[in-house]
Amino acid sequence: MSLRPDLLAIAEAIVPHSRVLDIGCGDGALLAHLRDEKQVDARGMEIDGACVERCVAQGLSVVQGDANRDLADYPDKGFDYTVLSQTLQTATRPDQMLDQLLRVGRQAFVSFPNFAHWRTRSALMLGGRMPVTRAIPVSWYETPNIHHVTVKDFRELAEEKNARVEREWFFSGGKPVTRGTNWRAEFAVFQLSRD
């Protein structure tokens, strides 16, 4: 099974035999990859019961839960890495979510669709409407994304939270972007740590 580019970047950065908590793990693609390819002690949290059922049926350790509330149940630094892929923008309080990620994990990966991408900007500027793009494909009235964020915003939040950016990746159309990332990246991935 091929992983999404942001998940692949995360999977490659994770050290074998480490302990990983994937929050919002969906159908468990990243967890299964980490378990099978890197002998990782991989755990997941997912709000959708049907997804959890599919994960458990694959032998993955996944708990049905709401990250906004249930991350608090996990002990400090219980994991080497926490992963939050394309879920931050759906969090009730992304700032508090980031705190939890860095409390539960020694390092945290966060990936999100970049609202400052030129497609989003032009949809709003030229069309005068809430953008519906390939990265953010849902209409404003039914989107789970309640806190849109840009690469710049996220950097500022990380700084405010005293989180160090260990690595970062940017993608557009599945390909890496290196320059003008706040304009050109559809998706961003950050690897963070906090002492």
Place this chain on the structure above:
Amino acid sequence: MAGASQSLRLNDPLPLDGGGELVDASIAYETYGALNEDRSNVILLCHALTGDQYVASPHPVTGKPGWWERMVGPGKPIDTDRFHVICANVIGSCMGSTGPASEASDGKPYAMRFPVITIRDMVRGLVALLDELGIGQLHAVVGGSMGGMQALSLAANWPERAARVLVIASTSRHSAQNIAFHELGRQAVMADPRWNGGDYYEGEAPDSGLAVARMAAHITYLSEEALTEKFGRNLQDRDAKSFGFDADFQVESYLRYQGSGFTRRFDANSYLYITRAMDYFDLADEHGGKLADAFAGTDARFCLVSFDSDWLYPTSESRHVVRALNAAGAAVSFVELSAPHGHDSFLLDVPALDRVVEGFLT
């Protein structure tokens, strides 16, 4: 599927939580599937309150199929082509293991002289059985409802004995509401004049009281939706209300049937003792008041399953256990499955449960 029906008398006395010990206790059990050479393919199945060891073979009294026939067998989610399944009757029960109807040392039934037992005492009996059978670590311990309590108790008190722990529609403690329903059942038994202080083995059993207890309990096993769908306000074998106290409604007739069927196969005193054991169950209390401490340092993998229509052991009870397991750093899965049948969903046709059970045990 035919099980291998056996009974084993324990060599050592069984110490009990309430003090004292049970001497010469017997444990009756069934096995399914072959034991492999290194004895590493054993799944211990723990039965619910009124269940027994006949999990996948016909019940010797009623002739009905085993209580989890749909789950246990060749090619089924608990695959007896791969696993050696053991299911034992708990102590205190009445299907061959030592209980209140068994003979005490004076040759008469224990009746109410039987010691009050706990869930942990039941598990002590199961572990003693495994010891006698020479089985070290289980591939998995699996249980629903009271069986789930036993699975949790085994994981907490004998952590090295099971590599996987599967707990379905269960809880780590009996709530006030759970205790209240059990007390209702016990009072119904004891209010039956035939109960006679538990001393009825030479005469007629307190079937009326036990049937009422079963009727009340049975309501807690179902959901309002299931009852409405199955019976609604439909009348039984008549076109109009009788304006009397016959079973006018189908649901009344159904409960009476459940009650009377139960008294044929279950001992009233066992019902008292087993419901008491469940009421005393509080796994956190056994471990200094903190549930996470019950699972400290465990290497076992856990899976908890709840049903959205179960109001006897609702999802919040499973979440409570999951939270403690997370705090203890245990590998835990949890899923709330959608099923309309209430608590009894774990015994009924819920394909998602089959997938979860099979996936977790693999």
